[in-house]
Each structure stands twice: as C-alpha cells, then as structure tokens.
Amino acid sequence: MTTKVTEDIQAIWIEFKKDSRNQPLRNKLMVHYFPLVRFNADRVWAKLPDGVDLNDLISAGVFGLMDAIEAFDMERGVKFETYCVPRIRGAMLDELRTMDWVPRLVRSKASKLEAARKVLQARHGRPPTDPELAEQMELSAEEFDKLKNEANAVNLVSLNKKWYETDSYKDVREVDVIEDLKGEDPTLGIQKRDVMKLVTKGLNRNERLIIILYYYEELTMKEIGQTLGLSESRVSQMHSSIVARLKEQLRRRRPEFA
Incomplete structure (x- = not known):
C-alpha cells in the first residue's frame, strides 16, 4: 500500500513539474504533505509561552509548504520531505518574529552586545574578540558567554532569505546551505510547557x-x-x-x- 502511495505521489510530482500552474495537482501535494506542517507546528509551539496561537503557526507553515512545492527541484536527488521541513519552520519563525514574542530584556542584551561590538570595531579597525567584548562590557568570561548565547537566541532568521544569486532561474537560499546539527525530542518541550502551565496557574x-x-x-x-x-x-x-x-x-x- 505504501509503495502504491509513493508511486502515485511521484506521478503527481512529475505532472505538476510539467505545468506548475496546475492548481489541482498542487493542492493534492499540499494535502499529502500537510501532516508535516502540523507536526512541525506542534514542535515549535511546545517551546513557546502562552499567547501564541497554534493555528497561526500552522497557517504560516502552509505558506512555507506552498513555497517549497513551487521551488522544489526533482533533479537534485533530495527527498521533498528533507527539503521542505526547513522552509516550513522558517515560515513559522518569520510569523513569530512579526508577533514580537521575544522578551524585551532578552532582545536588549543583543542590542548591548552589538553596541559594544561597534565601539570596539571603530576603536581597533577590526572585529573584536570575545575577551575584548567581555572587558568592554565589564563581564567575566562566564557571564559574557551566557549573555552571548542568550543574545544569539533572539536572532530569528528566515530560511527563505536569499543567500546569493546564480546564473540559473533558481536562487540559493538559507535553507539550501544551512546545516541542522541537532534534533530535539518534542516530548521534552511538551513536558516543559506542561510544567510551566502547572507552576504559573x-x-x-x-x-x-x-x-x-x-x-x-x-x-x-x-x-x-x-x-x-x-x-x-x-x-x-x-x-x-x-x-x-x-x-x-x-x-x-x-x-x-x-
């Protein structure tokens, strides 16, 4: 049965790539891959505080899926599931950024770090080292490492952002060059969220x-x-x-x- 479904989807892909304006075929692909949107929306949502609507993430993910279907190149030999997930998650992160959910103080740490970096860059005429930044901000090495990690956490980057242009019709984007070095167990995120709800109730x-x-x-x-x-x-x-x-x-x- 699984083999039959795979063959049917492959046939739909072939026909769709012959005519990318064929909306019925695109809709069939959307329906088939929608569970990927729901799964990734649940994973992202589980790590967020209350106030973020799961349906908003799903809606954003659907647009990411649509974009992935339009841009997918079958000749590259990459499975579509592998290709589309970063685009789906990137669309969700873009949505979160527009919702401005990052705490203001966490963001202010990133601003302070950037301000110190600019001062030292102007002073030395080169990018500053971490020890120089720590001294400028009057922080110990341990305190600076903590601040740096927290500041980097607020930098949400769209994986659909153009990385560089090519001579072909298809530009290379963040999703094409970024490497996923870790995978998280969604169960831990759900448990953490449940504890947060229990404690703050x-x-x-x-x-x-x-x-x-x-x-x-x-x-x-x-x-x-x-x-x-x-x-x-x-x-x-x-x-x-x-x-x-x-x-x-x-x-x-x-x-x-x-």
Whole structure:
C-alpha cells in the first residue's frame, strides 16, 4: 500500500513539474504533505509561552509548504520531505518574529552586545574578540558567554532569505546551505510547557512573567524589573511571595504526585 502511495505521489510530482500552474495537482501535494506542517507546528509551539496561537503557526507553515512545492527541484536527488521541513519552520519563525514574542530584556542584551561590538570595531579597525567584548562590557568570561548565547537566541532568521544569486532561474537560499546539527525530542518541550502551565496557574500577568523570565529565561531581578517597569526590590519581594504561595500549593497537592 505504501509503495502504491509513493508511486502515485511521484506521478503527481512529475505532472505538476510539467505545468506548475496546475492548481489541482498542487493542492493534492499540499494535502499529502500537510501532516508535516502540523507536526512541525506542534514542535515549535511546545517551546513557546502562552499567547501564541497554534493555528497561526500552522497557517504560516502552509505558506512555507506552498513555497517549497513551487521551488522544489526533482533533479537534485533530495527527498521533498528533507527539503521542505526547513522552509516550513522558517515560515513559522518569520510569523513569530512579526508577533514580537521575544522578551524585551532578552532582545536588549543583543542590542548591548552589538553596541559594544561597534565601539570596539571603530576603536581597533577590526572585529573584536570575545575577551575584548567581555572587558568592554565589564563581564567575566562566564557571564559574557551566557549573555552571548542568550543574545544569539533572539536572532530569528528566515530560511527563505536569499543567500546569493546564480546564473540559473533558481536562487540559493538559507535553507539550501544551512546545516541542522541537532534534533530535539518534542516530548521534552511538551513536558516543559506542561510544567510551566502547572507552576504559573492562578498567577496574574506580572507574576507569571516574573516566574518565566527568572526561571526559564534566566534574567536577573534587575533585568526583570526593567522589563516590567518595576524596581528590583519590588520584583524580589513579589518573587518571594510567589515562591511561598507555590510551595504551599505544591504542599497541599503533594498526594497527587505520590
């Protein structure tokens, strides 16, 4: 049965590439590969805080799938599933970027790092080294490495972005040159999200943000205060109160986890 389905899809691909304006054929391909969109949307969504609509990711992924179908070159010898997944995820990341979901303080770290880089570049006439950047920002090597990793995490890049032009009709894009060096177990993301929901249930917006930014984003009390427009002492006071309440809630619910 699987072989028959594969042969049918291959036949549809051949006919579609003969006439890429044939929408019925394109729609058949869209329906066949849609589960890839849903699977990747679930994976991305599982790692995000509340407030992001899964359907928005799916919609963005559908456009990524459509683009992949239009651009896919059968003669390259690459499986379409391998080719389209980065484009689907890239479209989802583009959607997240337009939604501006990255915490402001996390983004501000990237801005501070870039500002220090520009100062040293102008001073030395060359790209600065990490030790030079750490000294400029008055950070230890360990603190700088942490900040650098967090700053790099906010740089969402569209995998559909043009990498360079070629003499042929087909441009080379990010998705064609980037290498996926790791794969994540979606179960861990789901578990992390479930724990986040359990811990933050019943908290108001500021209390929930304090917990997420402190324990998940690993920001300092001062940075959280700047994000929420509160003093560092107020954030610390709220954090202590929240932790005390959570301990009491978990104590009462301990038999559920026995």
